[in-house]
Amino acid sequence: MSIWKIAWRSIQQRALASTLTAVSMALGVALVICVLVVYGVIYQSFHRGGEGYDLIVGAKGSGEQLVLNTVYYLSQPIENISYAYYEQLAEGRTGDPMVDNNVELVVPVCMGHSYRGFRVVGTTPEMFDELTYLEEQEYKWAEGRNFRKEDRFDAVVGAVAAREAELSVGGTFQAIHGQVEEGGKAHKQTFNVVGILEHTGTPNDRAIFVNMEGFYNIHAAEQATAKTAAKHQPVEKPAARTPATEKPAAEHSDEEAEHGDHAEEHADDHAHDAHQQVTALLVRVKKGPGVPDLVAKRINAGAVAVKKPVYVKTGDKLERTVQLVNEAQAVVPARVIANMFEGVVGKIQLILLVMAVLIVVVAGIGIMVSIYNSMSDRRHDIAIMRALGARRVTVMVVILAESILLSLGGGALGLLLGHGLIGALSPAIVKWSGVSVGLLQFRLAELILIPGLVALASIVGYLPAMSAYKTDVARSLQNTP
Amino acid sequence: MLHLKDIKKSFRQPDGTPLHVLDIPEFHVAAGEQMVLVGQSGCGKTTLLHVIAGISRPDSGRVRIDDWEITLMPEAECDRFRAERIGYVFQTFNLLPGFTALENVLLSMRFARGRPDKARARNLLKRVGLGHRMTHRPTQLSVGEQQRVAVARALANKPKLLLADEPTANVDAGHQQQILDLLRETCREENVAIVLVTHSREVAGQFGRVDHLEDFNRVLQAL
Secondary structure, eight states, X not given: OOHHHHHHHHHHHTHHHHHHHHHHHHHHHHHHHHHHHHHHHHHHHHHHHTTTOSEEEEESSOHHHHHHHHTSOOSSOOOOEEHHHHHXXXXXXXXXXXXXXXXXXXXXXXXXXXXXXXXXXXXXXXXXXXXXXXXXXXOOEEEEOOOOTTOTTEEEEOHHHHHHTTOOTTOEEEEEESOGGGTOOEEXXXXXXXXXXXXXXXXXXXXXXXXXXXXXXXXXXXXXXXXXXXXXXXXXXXXXOOOGGGSOTTTOOHHHXXXXXXXXXXXXXXXXXXXTEESEEEEEEOOXXXXXXXXXXXXXXXXXXXXXXXEEEETTXXXXXXXXXXXXXXXXXXXXXXXXXXXXXXXXXXHHHHHHHHHHHHHHHXXXXXHHHHHHHHHXXXXXXXXXXXXXXXXXXXXXXXXXXXXXXXXXXXXXHHHHHHHHHHHHHHHHHSOOOOTTOOOGGGGGHHHHHHHHHHHHHHHHXXXXXXXXXXXXXXSOO | OEEEEEEEEEEEOTTSOEEEEEEEEEXXXXXXXXXXXXXXXXXXXXXXXXXXXXXXXXXEEEEEETTEEGGGSOHHXXXXXXXXHEEEEOTXXXXXXXXXXXXXXXXXXXXSSSOOOHHHHHHHHHHTTOTTOTTOOGGGSOHHHHHHHHHHHHTTTOOSEEEEESTTTXXXXXXXXXXXXXXXXXXXXXXXXXXXXXXXXXXXXXXXXXXXXXXHOHHHXXX
8 A cells, every 4th residue: 555545545534625625726726827828828929920020120219119010010100211211122222232132022011090990001912922920831811812013902801800890802991090099080092802811820810901002092092182172272271280100100201290391392292202101111031040130230220221301400591401311220020029028028927927826835835734734633543553553754754645645636626727717718819819729738837837736745744744753652542533 | 572671661740740650670471472461540551562562662671572672773663663563453443544444454564564465454354254344444334343453454464462452342242252252363373472451350361361560560569
C-alpha cells in the first residue's frame, strides 16, 4: 500500500471537506487559466496585426500612434505624407542604395472615412495580392474577388465588417467623412462591394478597403461640384475647417493648418492636393538579418525627401519657397507592438496574474486550514499508524501527500473548468478578437502550474505535517476518539 | 526472549512534580510463552506495554527483545523493529476507519521492510473467519469482527511478541472466548509470545502464568 493510497483514503474519509477545499483550489486555477488564455488572445490579437510587412512609414510624430492607426485602425487619423514620397519609395528613386535595393514592395493606405463604424481604407490591390498575414498566409476570399486598379469605385470588406455592416458582394455603400460620432456626413460617391475577405483574425477583419483612386475621387467629385456651385455664388470667406484630427487623412497638410490665409487657395487645389497624400505606407523589405532596421534608419535619416512649400519670413513678409523636406518616419511595427504590449497590456496581465495566483495561494491556505483543523480528529489515527511501526517521517509524508493530492486534484479540476469556460466562450472570443481558442488549446505557461501547485501544497502542508510528525503516540492512543 | 532490566518511567504532572509509574527491576518472557499481566486500573499496565513496544521510552533501564536492545535504538529504527517484531492488539481495536479490513492488515505490513504480502493478509483474515468481509470497512463490521481484524493485523508481520491490551474488554461475552482462543491458537501456531493485559479473572484463569504488576513494580509496592 503506497503513501499516496494512504493519503487518498484519508481524503476519502473527509470527503465533503476535501471536496470543498479542492473546489476552492479549482476556482483559483481556473482563474489562472482564464488569465493565461485571455493574455494569449490579446497577445495574438496584438501581434497578428503587424505581420506581413516589415516597416510602416508615416508622418513624423508618435510611432505608437502610427501603428495604432495603421495596423489596428484605432486612435485618431494621423497627419499624411505626400504622394510624391510614396512614389519615390515605391519606384526606388530615393537615391539611397540601401533603401532602393532593399525595398521590395510599398502598399499605400489612406484613411479618414468610415462606414457604420468601420474604417474605410483606401489602398491598392497589392494589399491583398502581394501582402500576407500571419506567418505568410495569403488572403482568401469568402465571396467575390479583390478589387482591380482600374475599377476606381470597387471595394472589398473584412469578414467582421461585412457581417456587422451587412455588406455583401453586389452591395453598395457611401463612406462617411470621419466618424459618425464626430458628426461625419455621408459622401455622395457610392462604392461597389466586389469581395468579402475570409476571416483572418487580424484587424483587417474589421475594415473596409476601397480602391485608392476612388478614395481620392470622393473629394475630387465633390470639389468639382463645389466649384460649379461656387461659380454661381459670391465667395464670402474661406471655408471653416474642421480640426485636422477629424479630417479625412488625404485632405489637409501641415501647411494648411498653419496658414489659414491660404485656405481658399487650397480649396481650389483640393482635388489635386488630396491626390498627393497618403496616410501611411506598408513596406516589405528583402529578407535578411537587420534589413528592416537598416532601411528604417536610412529613411529616418532623410533618405527620402520631397519638395514641399515652406514659408520663410523675410522682413515683414512671409515668402513661400520650395525645399526638400524629410516628412516621414519609419517604424518596425513588430517592435513598436512588442513595446506597447509589454508596456500596457503586459502590466495589466501581470496584475491579473498576480491576483489569480493570490487566489490560488488563498486556496492553498484553505487546504492548510482544512488539514490542520482535521489534525485533532486524526491524531488518534496517526498514533495508530505510529504504533503499527510507521516512522515520524512516514506520517509527515502522508500529510504532505494529502496536501499535494488536494492541490493537484483541485488543479486538474480547475484546468477542466478553465478550459471548459474558454471552450464555452470560444465563439464570443472569436467574434470579439478574431482569435480562435479551442477547448484543448493549452498554453505552455500552464505547465508551470504542476510544479507550482506541488510546491504550494508542500508549503501549506508543512504545518499540519509537522503537527503529525510531533504526535505523542502514547498520549494519543489513550485518548479514544 | 523479552527481558526488562531496571525500568523506570514517570510522567510530569501539571504542577511540575513527577508521577512515578514504573519501577521494575526485572521482567522476563520466554519465546512462545503466553502470559497474563493483571493489576488495578491506573497501575501502569498499558505504560509497561508501551515501553516494551518502544512507543514510550523509559526514563532509565533496558528493554531487550531477542538480541535487540530497543532502548538503545534510534527512534526510526525502533519504529521499524516494532513493525517487524511486535504485534499489538488494542482494547479499542484501533482499526483505521478509512481502510477496509484487508487494507488495515496490509497497512501494518507497509510499515515493515519488504513488500506487503497480500496473500498472507488474505489468509490471516480467512483464519480469523473474515474471508467474506475483507472489503468491508470497520464501521461495517461488528465489534467481534473488528477485534478479529485487529488480531490479524497484529500477526501480519510474523512478530515474535504479541502485546494485547485488554483485547476482550470491549467485546461481548459471547465473542470474548472466541477472540481469546483465536489469539492463543494463532500465536501457538506461529510460536509468538503473548503478554496480555486484562482485568478479567476468567481470562487470566486460562493462562499458565499470571503476573500481578503490584508484585514486581516497586512504585506500587511503595504506596
